[in-house]
Amino acid sequence: MPKIKNYAPILIGSCLFLTVMSIHLSLWVAPIDFQQGENSRILYVHVPVARMSILLYIVTAINTFFFLLTKHPLFLRASGTCLETGACSTLLTLVTGAFWGQPMWGTFWVWDARLTSVFIPFLIYLGALVFQRLSVEPASISICLGLIDIPIIKFSVNWWNTSHQPGSISSLGTSIHVPMLIPTLSNFANFLISIPIFFVLETRLPIPSFLESSLLSEIKEREVQLTGVQSN
Numbered sequence: 001m002p003k004i005k006n007y008a009p010i011l012i013g014s015c016l017f018l019t020v021m022s023i024h025l026s027l028w029v030a031p032i033d034f035q036q037g038e039n040s041r042i043l044y045v046h047v048p049v050a051r052m053s054i055l056l057y058i059v060t061a062i063n064t065f066f067f068l069l070t071k072h073p074l075f076l077r078a079s080g081t082c083l084e085t086g087a088c089s090t091l092l093t094l095v096t097g098a099f100w101g102q103p104m105w106g107t108f109w110v111w112d113a114r115l116t117s118v119f120i121p122f123l124i125y126l127g128a129l130v131f132q133r134l135s136v137e138p139a140s141i142s143i144c145l146g147l148i149d150i151p152i153i154k155f156s157v158n159w160w161n162t163s164h165q166p167g168s169i170s171s172l173g174t175s176i177h178v179p180m181l182i183p184t185l186s187n188f189a190n191f192l193i194s195i196p197i198f199f200v201l202e203t204r205l206p207i208p209s210f211l212e213s214s215l216l217s218e219i220k221e222r223e224v225q226l227t228g229v230q231s232n
Helices: 002-029 038-070 073-105 113-134 136-159 178-203 214-231
Strands: none
Touching: 002 038, 002 178, 038 113, 038 136, 038 178, 073 136, 073 178, 113 136, 136 178, 136 214
8 A cells, every 4th residue: 555655656747747748749749730720739639539448448348347257346446447537538539529520520510420439438438337326237237238339439430431531540550640640649658558557546545455345345235225225
């Protein structure tokens, strides 16, 4: 416990440094796109956070699956942290996409295949956060079932005629100019490092007491309360 407290300022300071560096690269170093103008700077955040939101959903689903399998309180705590972080990253994806789309498409939102398929996990996150207060199992099951939507998000721009442009970064390469690629990758690296640090700080604190099972007792109490409500 003391070690975590000692390292916390260093980890948080590292996150802040990466964030400041990414903001500097995105706002002042990267060139302006000649067609989109200053609006293109939103993509330096939108693209990385969109990729990160998909990765977070997969991690959340894995955590919830192992919780359903083992009922171990570690997976419960990890799933709760993933739910909150994933919901925030998906919301940031939708918001940055809306602000980019308004000047490009003339509207903040269209019921496009890509946008709708990204909106679905956000609704699943919100539902899971509500269900988690009542019963853990329905929240976990809904997250696992939502994995079906991940390939739809990925390939929606290829399967349907959408307003959203195809991906600019793939395993085959990228169509993004190098000076614009650097802040994009910098922001992705920032999310990739900062979110696990936040995850560790949120989930590791209770781990020494798992053998005493403080979280396990909470699960049992919640199940007893739910059983009592259903019987009434």
